[in-house]
Amino acid sequence: MTAKEEKRVEILNAAIKVFSEAGIEGATIEGIAKEAGIGKGTVYDYFDSKNTLFQEMIRYSGQRFRDDLVSVIEQGDTMMEKIRLISQFYAKFLKEHLDIFGSIMTGQTLSEDMRSRMLKEMSTTFKAVEDMIQVGIQTLELKADIDIEIAASCILGGVQSYAMKKLFVDGYNPDEIDHEGIAKVILTGLIE
Amino acid sequence: MTAKEEKRVEILNAAIKVFSEAGIEGATIEGIAKEAGIGKGTVYDYFDSKNTLFQEMIRYSGQRFRDDLVSVIEQGDTMMEKIRLISQFYAKFLKEHLDIFGSIMTGQTLSEDMRSRMLKEMSTTFKAVEDMIQVGIQTLELKADIDIEIAASCILGGVQSYAMKKLFVDGYNPDEIDHEGIAKVILTGLIE
Amino acid sequence: MTAKEEKRVEILNAAIKVFSEAGIEGATIEGIAKEAGIGKGTVYDYFDSKNTLFQEMIRYSGQRFRDDLVSVIEQGDTMMEKIRLISQFYAKFLKEHLDIFGSIMTGQTLSEDMRSRMLKEMSTTFKAVEDMIQVGIQTLELKADIDIEIAASCILGGVQSYAMKKLFVDGYNPDEIDHEGIAKVILTGLIE
């Protein structure tokens, strides 16, 4: 990685921190620059505008999220374990990057253009879970006739929703959450 | 309802519309006032500040969402039907109020104070689904040993995640979504 | 004139003063606002942008210049007197509004759009002098076969050039200039 690329990444990491803490509108270029330990104008040598920086930050952040998610999925042997690990991963990520995550998931943004970029980001994450499910069907771990999109929604939506409830409403820490429990219910359903 | 309360509600409805369309930062007091057909200064006779208005709007909006959700749940006879109706309701609401919903769900906001208010709002919605589950357990429709919070997360998270995928990534309309399919998977799980 | 129009004119007059003293780029909105005795934001209630304000100021200024020029021309009985009065008027105006005048005359500006607006302004001033010449031809004061545009150029160019030389290079006051002399030469030419 060149020096220029390194500084770019430094700014992106500063942007993740500041956008996460202050929200989209609360974040200022000056604040991001200070966090990165550079001057205000320097940010503009690397990114055209605040909007551009936000977009690139979302892309970068989404990519890291997705890559980590894929690694996490690979670490599990059974579906049960995989979903438990996804829950764990989500909870940890949410705790650290609530706003960014919210942005990615909901398309909460300034412009129509940015919204579509973020939804594209979101859909590639979705894809990683769909791949996992496909494998589960091939190994006969999962029902053969299941709709893959619906299954992915249940997994991602379930773990996310549970993690948010425990973390932000009940004030739990990520490791106090019953990841095994949510995984089990997703797999076995609510009825006998 | 007094004349004063009526105008208050008019402003809140205008705020829902403008915040939904323009986002939190894009919305202006002037725009909300115009939408409500009143002068800019009048908004300040009813709400202390933009932040206050946003908070009250979230509270009001969340209350309406919750009330409607409860009605919807009551309309279903079986669990299957109830969850299908929830999915239908979510999709319609999401389509109309993406930004507001995003705000409620993720706490995407300006200040820590507003975040906690919105999460409280969210948790009361959660409660409505938990009540539904409790009834399901008592009528033996659902597993007796199920964790109520986990079950509620699966339902809300599952339908939300699926609706968002189909609506905003695939560009479906609310009534083109397979509400029956998502309900069935949530109830029966992913494995045999 | 309504109160709103009055304030608009106050801002325009402040703009003439500040743009004249500081030049186009030296002038600041804050400076103009201070000169007009109002807040910075108020300027934007009357003009969309600095560019718009500059354009409107040029139009307003040009109009006043032209109207005054027409009055001045009417005050003279003979061509000789008319041109002498034009010279007088030019010198006085130049002394007070060098930059504005320069802007109008040369199209010195930021954008192509503004340049064309100013040239249009300039050409209407030209028209006033052409009308004067037409009358002179009809009254047989001037040569019948003279090109009107060329004649107008000689008058306006001659008095302007002479006034600038005496005022800004030699440091004369407007009333120390030989207005009679320049008028006579323009009328009788350089050769016998």
Added chain:
Amino acid sequence: MTAKEEKRVEILNAAIKVFSEAGIEGATIEGIAKEAGIGKGTVYDYFDSKNTLFQEMIRYSGQRFRDDLVSVIEQGDTMMEKIRLISQFYAKFLKEHLDIFGSIMTGQTLSEDMRSRMLKEMSTTFKAVEDMIQVGIQTLELKADIDIEIAASCILGGVQSYAMKKLFVDGYNPDEIDHEGIAKVILTGLIE
């Protein structure tokens, strides 16, 4: 000319081009450096500041203008021809360097200091035409009792004003202008 002087001139020529095209405020040091094919910092090895560069450019430009004007005047045999050539030269120069010319003629600038420098520049150009007139008087081509300054003003002001009208208001090309016509009127005047 040393290598250092050569590069200085290269920068000045780049400055003429960029200032002419972009205007005083639109021009950037970076743009001038790029035009000269050098780095931004190098400009500062040859000129102290943007203001200094602008001043030096005006001086250099004025000098070239004056030198060319003198050559042009020398090419004409009669007064008539000389003025016709001046008109031709002016029109061509105006077409190519409107902004620079505007700056020189009107003193449109940033500071009082720069204004006086430019007016001094302008006055030396004036001098070249005055010399021409003096010669005309000695050769009896021109009236003996004519005021030299006034005569120079009529020539320079007349051709400039006419050229600007035809070029920028009517959209003519330099060679479509009636240079002969303007010269004749300047020489013979408006009356019989």
Added chain:
DNA sequence: AATGAATGAGAGTTCATTCAT
């Protein structure tokens, strides 16, 4: 000698908020 990455003062602009009417 030449560079361009880095800087930060300062500009235009927006808009939540106030207050005289």
Added chain:
DNA sequence: TATGAATGAACTCTCATTCAT
């Protein structure tokens, strides 16, 4: 009570200038 003209703090962004390489 209702208004919108007026305000100015705070923002994004530009670019002349510096200086380590």
